[in-house]
Amino acid sequence: MTPExxxxxxxxxxxxxxxxxxxxxxxxxxxxxxxxYPPLVAFSEVDALGAALAEAQAGRAFLLQGGDCAxxxxxxxxxxxxxxxxxIAAMGALVGAASGLPVIRVGxxxxxxxxxxxxxxxxxxxxxxxxxxxxxxxGIAFDPAxxxxxxERMFRAYSQATATLAHLRELASKAxxxxxxxxxxxxxxxxxxxxxxxxVSGRFYGASAHFLWIGDRTRFPGSAHVEFARGLANxxxxxxxxxxxxxxxxxxxxTLNPARAAGRITLIARMGHEPIAAALPPxxxxxxxxxxxxxxxxxPMHGNTIKAANGYKTRxxxxxxxxxxxxxxxxxxxxxxxxxIHIEMTGRNVTECTGGAAKLTEQDLSDRYHTHCDPxxxxxxxxxxxxxxxxxxxx
Ligand code: PEP
Ligand code: MN
Numbered sequence: 001m002t003p004e005x006x007x008x009x010x011x012x013x014x015x016x017x018x019x020x021x022x023x024x025x026x027x028x029x030x031x032x033x034x035x036x037y038p039p040l041v042a043f044s045e046v047d048a049l050g051a052a053l054a055e056a057q058a059g060r061a062f063l064l065q066g067g068d069c070a071x072x073x074x075x076x077x078x079x080x081x082x083x084x085x086x087x088i089a090a091m092g093a094l095v096g097a098a099s100g101l102p103v104i105r106v107g108x109x110x111x112x113x114x115x116x117x118x119x120x121x122x123x124x125x126x127x128x129x130x131x132x133x134x135x136x137x138x139g140i141a142f143d144p145a146x147x148x149x150x151x152e153r154m155f156r157a158y159s160q161a162t163a164t165l166a167h168l169r170e171l172a173s174k175a176x177x178x179x180x181x182x183x184x185x186x187x188x189x190x191x192x193x194x195x196x197x198x199x200v201s202g203r204f205y206g207a208s209a210h211f212l213w214i215g216d217r218t219r220f221p222g223s224a225h226v227e228f229a230r231g232l233a234n235x236x237x238x239x240x241x242x243x244x245x246x247x248x249x250x251x252x253x254x255t256l257n258p259a260r261a262a263g264r265i266t267l268i269a270r271m272g273h274e275p276i277a278a279a280l281p282p283x284x285x286x287x288x289x290x291x292x293x294x295x296x297x298x299x300p301m302h303g304n305t306i307k308a309a310n311g312y313k314t315r316x317x318x319x320x321x322x323x324x325x326x327x328x329x330x331x332x333x334x335x336x337x338x339x340x341i342h343i344e345m346t347g348r349n350v351t352e353c354t355g356g357a358a359k360l361t362e363q364d365l366s367d368r369y370h371t372h373c374d375p376x377x378x379x380x381x382x383x384x385x386x387x388x389x390x391x392x393x394x395x
Pocket of ligand 2: 069070302344373374
């Protein structure tokens with residue numbers, strides 16, 4: 001029998017990718033205060049997204065999810081929000097026109113602040129400091145004071161998410177379209193503080209965003225992040241990297257969607273342009289043969305990160321496009337449907353990924369490299385990717 005779920009039952013599980021808080025009581029006090037704040041999203045909107053994703057699973061809609069790798073306090077401005085929103089709108093219009101399908105627009109916005117890191121510590125010129133874990137936790141400056149995890153940052157993240165959502169709602173209502181928000185549910189004390197119970201249905205919602213996903217580093221069986229997501233009524237994403245085997249994935253699906261509800265699970269494959277050919281088909285086959293209802297989406301960003309000769313983390317457009325092409329070929333070969341894409345992008349004219357029509361080189365990266373974490377497509381590169389997706393879906 002499955003033990004009872006509560007918003008805090010994750011605390012009894014194996015947890016990774018959390019900061020070491022210098023003052024756990026200050027963290028608990030901040031979480032208690034946040035728990036009294038209003039939800040950021042409405043239960044009915046979360047349910048509407050779940051229903052839309054069920055339509056996408058049935059082949060009657062397509063998921064377009066994108067935004068910053070890490071939102072930051074520094075880049076917060078109406079212009080950042082507007083340009084991100086209009087980029088998703090333009091991509092969605094292109095894909096929608098080509099496919100004849102409704103496009104479900106989901107931003108990595110209004111709450112995408114917490115980051116998993118490869119190493120707990122960062123070392124530069126002999127100085128070792130705690131890694132930057134996103135603006136909701138600590139500061140990006142390589143300086144001892146900035147890197148101390150500070151619970152008050154959660155309030156700033158909450159207020160930035162609130163204002164971003166308000167602005168997104170205004171932009172979406174002008175366009176007459178629903179717009180949804182999403183982020184990795186990584187910082188569990190924050191996410192737990194934002195759980196709200198619907199008094200009518202009795203169901204618990206992660207009220208920090210419409211859609212929450214579990215990262216590739218925290219989706220292992222027995223993980224606190226899986227336990228937390230298990231009890232939420234939200235649609236849940238699972239990042240699927242090359243180290244995920246079919247049996248583990250099936251166990252995760254049984255844990256997270258025992259009722260096999262349509263629209264509940266989106267599997268976001270992020271394999272890399274070469275590993276995808278061998279790594280994705282066994283997962284597609286296992287899920288199909290078990291009959292688990294899922295939406296398959298492609299994240300062509302996270303498996304294609306390289307270090308440029310001049311030290312910048314970058315992603316070549318050719319590899320990103322190659323992974324998308326491979327995804328669209330591999331899914332139908334296993335009887336699955338390529339149902340969405342998940343990308344890191346910004347409406348601002350950055351130089352973070354190489355290639356594309358403008359042929360950005362590694363030398364160009366230093367011009368406008370602003371990301372707080374992973375390299376993003378700029379607007380022109382994102383539209384190029386949307387052209388490819390439109391081609392794949394055209395009929
Ligand atoms: C991300 O989406 O920024 C991320 C860290 O992805 P993944 O969990 O797939 O590595
Ligand atoms: Mn990222």
